[in-house]
Amino acid sequence: MTKARMQKLVPALVIALAGLIIGVVLANALGAGEPEAKRMSAGVPEGQRPAIGPTAPTHVQNPGAPDFASIEQRVADDPLALGDVAAPVVMLAFSDYQCPFCALWTDRTLPVMKKYVEAGQLRIEWHDISIFGEDSERAALAALAAGAQGRFWDFHDELFAGGRIRQPQQLSHEELVAVADKLGLDVAKFSVDLAAPETAQTVAKNKALGSDLGVYSTPVFVINGKPIIGAQPEATFTDAVEAALKEAGR
Template sequence: MKFVWAALVCGAALIVVAIVVGQPAAERGGTRAGSDTSSKDRGSALDFSRRDADDVTAQGRADAPVVIIEYADYRCPFCAVFDQETLPELVKRYVEQGRVRFEWRDLPIFGEQSDAAAVAARAAGEQGMFWEYHTALFAAAPERGHAELPRERLVEFARQIGVPNIDRFTEDLDSQELAQRVRADYEEGANLGISSTPMFLVNGTPIAGAQPLAVFLDVINAELAKAERHAE
């Protein structure tokens, strides 16, 4: 039932992204800030992959043939469904095998607590624990509605997962640099017309919502086959 609701809620976003795919870069307001289209163009009309080996918000080889980008909000219940039920299987089948890279993008659309949670995950990432914190946030998500994530709860999550320096973590919750990174992700998604979460780009192919695993497998396998043909 969650998957059905996810599809309904995010269907409009799929239409928006599909329209964007067909537009030239100039009509989309240009490429992502800091991107180099001359060196990074891998044939996709929507190649927003960063492939930064030092990016703590990504998993998998930087040169993997397929990149999945997720635009999501830590207070989105459907994002939690994907993180709990689908992402672990994709990591096991593809990411750990070096065939897929997974890149997270913050798209905080549910208010100030969403912004704060995104910064908190990055604050944990400053101490090498982004994905542990990321998982803890989604594990605590309610089945319906939006999680309540006041500052004190964000600090408690850090304690629960064993972030080494809680004082540093707490200070980083007010980091303008981390907040700007979150904002940059948000603006990237907004420029694509994404207004619902979660939204995925699989080598530029959009998937809207926490769809069943089979949907992701079909798209990933098609993109892997395409990459293999291009490599021949």
């Protein structure tokens, strides 16, 4: 091997080794494992499967421990929240409309969580943090615009219909307006709200919140101040809610 080739390879090897070490440290710190990620991706089409490993969308790439409980908003007119503002337990959710695991969670686990919401035991506060670029951000803006008509969750569920994400071309302005029309929204108002500075400010605020907390991958959930990384099995969430209810004396 020539000296010149060695000079090219050494930096690459150093970077690869550093990445491997960081991945192992994060996996150990967060308790995230590849077997679960593989299990959850089993029903996802090949083109939509997220990568498995240290950078997979089920990992938070910051081992710090922020005070998640302090960011519970409990704002009565929050269009991205579901449930009684006085519910004993709050779930914070951080998601992206191009995250396959977020779509799977919405399809498989959200219906179970809604039962707790309907019983007045749980409030869900959703944060679209748009980490996958412009298409994700456009979808987040559209979902919030639907929220201005009280239809955020309908729009959200439609974008994740069948537990699948939409392809980027299906998140164009025209396609999102078509979704609003399909759901029976006032399309003229939807279009105005979609372009409103206030809508962009709210989306940017949610994205900044995720960044401030070190949430650089999705999905991430927080129940009773305790984070749950990734689209874990349904029992992980029901157990967490039940434990939080017990702590609250309910």
